[in-house]
Amino acid sequence: MTARLLTNIGRFFTPRDRSIRSVEDAAIAWDGDTIDWAGPASELPAGLADRDTIDCEGRAVVPGFVDSHTHLVFGGDRSAEFARRLGGESYESLADGGGGIQATVAATRAAPTEELARAALARVSRMATAGTTTVEIKTGYGLDVEHEAKMLDVIDAVDADAPVDIVPTLLAAHAFPRGVDRVEYVRFLVDELVPALADRVAFCDVFCDPAAFSVEESARVLEVAAKKDLGLRVHADQLSHGGGAALAASLGAASADHLDHAAEADLDALRRSGTVAVLVPGASLSSRLPFVDAAAVWQTGVEVAIATDCNPGTSYLETMPFVIALAVLEMGMSPDQALWAATRGGARSLRLDDRGAIEVGARADLVVLEGDHHVDLSYRPDGNHVRHVIAGGVPLPG
Amino acid sequence: MTARLLTNIGRFFTPRDRSIRSVEDAAIAWDGDTIDWAGPASELPAGLADRDTIDCEGRAVVPGFVDSHTHLVFGGDRSAEFARRLGGESYESLADGGGGIQATVAATRAAPTEELARAALARVSRMATAGTTTVEIKTGYGLDVEHEAKMLDVIDAVDADAPVDIVPTLLAAHAFPRGVDRVEYVRFLVDELVPALADRVAFCDVFCDPAAFSVEESARVLEVAAKKDLGLRVHADQLSHGGGAALAASLGAASADHLDHAAEADLDALRRSGTVAVLVPGASLSSRLPFVDAAAVWQTGVEVAIATDCNPGTSYLETMPFVIALAVLEMGMSPDQALWAATRGGARSLRLDDRGAIEVGARADLVVLEGDHHVDLSYRPDGNHVRHVIAGGVPLPG
Numbered sequence: 001m002t003a004r005l006l007t008n009i010g011r012f013f014t015p016r017d018r019s020i021r022s023v024e025d026a027a028i029a030w031d032g033d034t035i036d037w038a039g040p041a042s043e044l045p046a047g048l049a050d051r052d053t054i055d056c057e058g059r060a061v062v063p064g065f066v067d068s069h070t071h072l073v074f075g076g077d078r079s080a081e082f083a084r085r086l087g088g089e090s091y092e093s094l095a096d097g098g099g100g101i102q103a104t105v106a107a108t109r110a111a112p113t114e115e116l117a118r119a120a121l122a123r124v125s126r127m128a129t130a131g132t133t134t135v136e137i138k139t140g141y142g143l144d145v146e147h148e149a150k151m152l153d154v155i156d157a158v159d160a161d162a163p164v165d166i167v168p169t170l171l172a173a174h175a176f177p178r179g180v181d182r183v184e185y186v187r188f189l190v191d192e193l194v195p196a197l198a199d200r201v202a203f204c205d206v207f208c209d210p211a212a213f214s215v216e217e218s219a220r221v222l223e224v225a226a227k228k229d230l231g232l233r234v235h236a237d238q239l240s241h242g243g244g245a246a247l248a249a250s251l252g253a254a255s256a257d258h259l260d261h262a263a264e265a266d267l268d269a270l271r272r273s274g275t276v277a278v279l280v281p282g283a284s285l286s287s288r289l290p291f292v293d294a295a296a297v298w299q300t301g302v303e304v305a306i307a308t309d310c311n312p313g314t315s316y317l318e319t320m321p322f323v324i325a326l327a328v329l330e331m332g333m334s335p336d337q338a339l340w341a342a343t344r345g346g347a348r349s350l351r352l353d354d355r356g357a358i359e360v361g362a363r364a365d366l367v368v369l370e371g372d373h374h375v376d377l378s379y380r381p382d383g384n385h386v387r388h389v390i391a392g393g394v395p396l397p398g
Numbered sequence: 399m400t401a402r403l404l405t406n407i408g409r410f411f412t413p414r415d416r417s418i419r420s421v422e423d424a425a426i427a428w429d430g431d432t433i434d435w436a437g438p439a440s441e442l443p444a445g446l447a448d449r450d451t452i453d454c455e456g457r458a459v460v461p462g463f464v465d466s467h468t469h470l471v472f473g474g475d476r477s478a479e480f481a482r483r484l485g486g487e488s489y490e491s492l493a494d495g496g497g498g499i500q501a502t503v504a505a506t507r508a509a510p511t512e513e514l515a516r517a518a519l520a521r522v523s524r525m526a527t528a529g530t531t532t533v534e535i536k537t538g539y540g541l542d543v544e545h546e547a548k549m550l551d552v553i554d555a556v557d558a559d560a561p562v563d564i565v566p567t568l569l570a571a572h573a574f575p576r577g578v579d580r581v582e583y584v585r586f587l588v589d590e591l592v593p594a595l596a597d598r599v600a601f602c603d604v605f606c607d608p609a610a611f612s613v614e615e616s617a618r619v620l621e622v623a624a625k626k627d628l629g630l631r632v633h634a635d636q637l638s639h640g641g642g643a644a645l646a647a648s649l650g651a652a653s654a655d656h657l658d659h660a661a662e663a664d665l666d667a668l669r670r671s672g673t674v675a676v677l678v679p680g681a682s683l684s685s686r687l688p689f690v691d692a693a694a695v696w697q698t699g700v701e702v703a704i705a706t707d708c709n710p711g712t713s714y715l716e717t718m719p720f721v722i723a724l725a726v727l728e729m730g731m732s733p734d735q736a737l738w739a740a741t742r743g744g745a746r747s748l749r750l751d752d753r754g755a756i757e758v759g760a761r762a763d764l765v766v767l768e769g770d771h772h773v774d775l776s777y778r779p780d781g782n783h784v785r786h787v788i789a790g791g792v793p794l795p796g
Contacts (some may be wrong), residue, residue, distance in 0.1 A: 079769075079777045082776075083733060083777075086733065087732065154774050172739070261788035285727050286779075288728075316778045316781075318780060318781070320776075330683075332686075334484060345796075379481075379684075380714045380715070382715050382716060382720035
């Protein structure tokens with residue numbers, strides 16, 4: 001028997017427009033994977049009351065979290081590199097010594113598919129336990145057709161086994177593979193790799209930065225992806241003001257991510273193009289860099305998402321409650337804004353209009369918190385705040 | 399049967415002098431609550447090998463964490479106040495409206511002893527699960543003999559039931575109770591409260607700050623505590639450069655805590671007096687204030703501890719791995735320094751020479767990590783890194 005009714009909810013919190021609405025003494029019902037009733041318990045239709053039930057005992061409920069930016073399929077271990085970076089070594093020097101993204105490319109290429117899938121599934125399972133019910137996963141550690149396809153095999157395997165919904169993104173334009181001419185690699189992406197793999201993914205992403213793909217190179221890759229009907233994402237203005245956000249806006253991308261060095265005009269362009277700003281505080285934290293002022297970004301009117309950026313080099317985070325705490329305590333967001341960005345914002349950045357809110361017709365992705373208010377997530381940043389997770393209508397065990 | 403031997407340790411890490419020493423392929427043995435052997439497994443005496451054993455399967459082991467600054471006995475809930483503070487209300491305005499420490503004083507006075515003990519024990523249990531094996535707990539929400547004694551009853555109850563070691567500190571000079579004349583309260587502390595309760599605690603602490611107790615008032619309280627043979631702790635130079643650290647040094651206090659506004663001369667004085675600098679990054683994080691530059695503090699030669707400062711107003715943290723991650727990622731410490739500060743540093747600040755290191759004669763307080771290196775604690779700041787905890791020789795369940 002599968003529970004299909006949450007009763008005795010102290011309060012549920014759900015994004016509406018750009019704010020958070022709360023409903024007290026509430027109930028939420030679903031049929032299959034879709035919410036079919038949500039509101040004050042006193043108004044619950046009699047016909048729904050006999051469904052299998054989880055009694056929330058006054059706890060708060062929020063929508064399942066949407067983690068819209070991860071690189072969680074990878075091989076190898078870069079903790080030693082992390083320690084050396086803390087000791088003052090530059091990323092460039094570590095990369096020259098075989099570290100950085102290239103170290104993960106080598107380890108991911110070398111690892112058997114099953115081993116990668118096992119490790120990725122473990123990460124996704126921990127994410128789900130912490131309330132994430134939709135996870136975007138990027139390729140980008142293969143950098144050729146064979147190994148990017150292997151990463152997609154891993155993502156498919158995770159999708160088949162994980163209790164949550166997976167959204168695959170092609171990020172073959174993550175770095176230039178060693179020993180391959182830069183012009184030749186862009187030609188190869190445009191003529192061969194993107195066309196070959198486009199039907200296996202929902203999005204195409206490019207690391208647009210003077211240290212990676214130029215605006216012109218990025219545009220060529222993204223334009224061929226758009227022709228293949230993929231949604232577009234851009235790693236934009238992370239290391240410097242390189243023009244990535246402006247490119248994302250000009251192409252009507254679904255998201256522009258990082259944005260550490262984006263200017264106000266860039267944010268304005270993103271707002272006008274309906275491109276979501278995906279902010280990833282873990283990358284700032286792990287690199288000891290200043291955090292993006294997310295309150296100021298929000299203020300411009302652009303839609304904001306927050307995500308883990310789970311990756312082995314610069315942001316080895318797995319849990320959205322921790323990202324929410326960072327967004328509030330380090331990026332200046334209010335708890336309501338951070339909740340919006342972790343749910344509706346993430347869903348909007350993935351162009352998924354069926355989730356990220358608690359409303360009739362939405363996916364039954366729900367998190368029952370331990371306490372009676374979502375502010376606990378930043379009030380107690382090292383706490384375990386998740387009591388139950390319902391993903392696509394199915395309560396996760398534990 | 400109680401395990402008394404850890405085998406197959408990939409590496410154990412232990413403070414020695416001011417650095418961290420590591421021993422590979424190691425074993426650690428204990429008898430009762432005391433380590434009686436630690437070193438390379440190849441040298442393990444034959445007579446010890448048949449003890450009940452936990453196989454660490456190559457994992458890393460570190461000393462149990464020492465949380466040397468907490469206010470974890472309290473009643474009430476200040477999450478709403480936290481949310482208002484995030485919204486821009488000043489602490490002073492919230493305090494004037496009945497919030498701040500006084501809100502917790504009122505709620506703690508009103509709560510039954512058993513209720514306070516149940517909540518405090520739950521906090522300590524979560525701390526222990528995360529690897530803390532020694533916890534200092536302060537009074538300071540009673541502010542009269544009856545209610546400070548009630549807090550000590552709670553601390554005693556926690557000590558009796560918790561699996562870890564508890565160190566009680568009298569902090570009746572935490573705030574001035576409402577409706578009591580300031581001169582009269584200091585006289586009362588000196589003549590009545592401290593003498594009445596001194597034999598129930600190990601330390602006396604004072605919140606020395608222009609916004610709380612002046613240097614002169616603090617000195618009077620601490621001097622009577624010293625005469626009662628209590629060790630001294632001082633909340634020093636937190637909100638402004640108020641002279642607390644200099645006072646702590648001049649009185650040979652065991653610790654000076656916070657130190658956000660301490661000057662280099664203050665740190666130098668602490669070093670000369672053998673006073674430990676207890677840094678509490680959670681208070682900076684939760685108040686969105688700049689972090690102390692712990693690397694610079696360490697550089698002065700003063701001994702450094704890090705602690706949760708667990709309290710309902712300004713730092714509702716419970717886990718030392720999270721504090722270690724903040725120390726590394728936000729306060730500039732190296733992973734080795736942070737581990738030192740979370741173990742040996744904490745023990746030194748509590749004047750406990752029998753713990754905070756893995757060596758023969760030390761308490762068998764041990765943490766088996768999930769991974770093979772303690773750098774994981776800051777590399778994956780939202781991870782759960784603790785596999786087993788042994789407190790005073792007893793493996794905790796779970």
